[in-house]
Amino acid sequence: MSKKKKLALLCSSVVLSAGLISPVYAAPNGTNPGTPENQEYSISGFISHAELSKKLQQIEKSSSGLVDVEVAGYSNQGREIYTATVGTGDKVILLQSEIHGNEKTGTAALLNMLQQLGSNNSEEFQRIREEVTIVAMPMINPDATELNRRGNDLSWSEVEEDFPQLSGVEPSWNYYTYTNQYWDYASNPGFDVNRDFNPDLDYEPQAEDFPGTSSEPGWYITPEAQTVRDVYKGLMNEFGKVDVFVDLHHQGEYFVEGTDDKVTLSISGDFVPNPNSEEGDKYREYADTYNEEFSKQLNVAAYDALQVKGNSPFDNITLYPQNLDLPGTALGSFALNGSGAVLFEVTGQTQSYGQKKRGQLVKAVETGVYGIINGVATGEVYNIDASEYDDIPLTDRDQDYGF
């Protein structure tokens, strides 16, 4: 592992320099669902895993016991994956960021929010801490963060070592081994962790379920997905359910349907067909837990919070493409288990907007997530008319990349 770790660090510095000179990335067909086209990244303004560790310690210390930081698990390269918990309410909100290591505003937003949730004594924040338990998992794929890429840092032969029953099986469809100008998955392969989830939280990998497809569940073969699953199961055991799950991502640059306005942020509550519908028949066993209405209410709460702010850059909020079937995503799997689920997809061209825009995009994420938290804390979200979800503008987008 130490040899591999050295390689990882070497690759990291190469990718970092490439990032500073604005790479234009084009993935081979089908290898990289969800990665924005024309991706340009300066990552100088975003934090590393070492900085995350330090920052979380500081937040915990300065919160006088309000924020509790724990190591929930480790990435394949041995980096800590954290939970930061604040609040004592019986409604649980799980917030996750950077499952794709090149999608970074969510981590900055979560750290800002943890700082505030652990120190602000206004009535609003006291109520939040009384009514809800917030569990934040910033940067859950730190090996990918260090490489500034989508996939984690794990080879199929390591998977075979962990799961001998998979010996000789064709690797899963979300396994990257290609090389291009910027990313060398060939010598340092990895998986799209956000296809490794399975709605059966006790699922054990079986040879006949490989290589799989995007419309089939994942396998929990990556330590990063296993860690998030374990946190989720732990919260289910403690609280009965995880009321809300929010996953923070980035997308490419798109327009609001029928306009020339650039999208700031897309949101969604739709990741798998409703198990109560004909298309969702394969998910029938989750028909009683899946709660489409609540996911829609939560999305409207986020949308409304961003509308109240008014004016750019909080305008131009759209719905992410709908009618997906991605049960291997964390959102798809956890929605089937009964969590109200919300996807955030921040516009991707961070470098072309510069540092100021980065700050504004982080603020937009915070504003939307606070809309959700406040809606749950006050109970107002349960009174939202879910059909307002369908009034949120769509994204003008002829291609669906997944997320």
Ligand SMILES: [Zn+2]
């Ligand atoms: Zn993503």
